[in-house]
Amino acid sequence: MQTGRVAHDPCGITTVIVDVPSGRGTLRARSSGEQITRVDLVDVASYQLDLHVVVSTSRGEVAVDFSYGGAIHSRTPRAAPRSTPVLRQDLSPDNRVELSGLRSFIIQ
Incomplete structure (x- = not known):
């Protein structure tokens, strides 16, 4: 809306359908005049x-x-x-290899 890619609905609520990882979602942008005041994503x-x-x-x-x-x-x-303490792990970048291993372990 701010860039003009999506037309602003003068009623104050502009609805846009978007593709998201879980399927199709609905964005609702609420505005006051030209100012966007809130954006909601209605998903699955x-x-x-x-x-x-x-x-x-x-x-x-x-x-x-x-x-x-x-x-x-x-x-x-x-x-x-x-x-x-199986999963209690420091979440710092120094432990990225261990964290990646935990991810694989959890998925199994």
């Missing part, structure tokens, strides 16, 4: 599937939360109370 429905699922792995037990948002996602808090 998302919701929690399960919390604190303990997964046994070759490196110990890990508590995992599962959710859906266009695909199923898993999340393990860095300091998960029910997990062993």
Whole structure:
């Protein structure tokens, strides 16, 4: 809207359909005059599937939360109370090789 690529709707809400990784999404830009005041992305429905699922792995037990948002996602808090120190890792660039290995380990 600011560059003129998308026409500004004078009613104050301009809707644009965009391609996002989960499919098609809707952007709604709210404006007051020429000033954009808010932009919302309306995407696929998302919701929690399960919390604190303990997964046994070759490196110990890990508590995992599962959710859906266009695909199923898993999340393990860095300091998960029910997990062993398996995934507690310093997130600095110096540990990128170890972090990459953990990613592969989690996907398995």
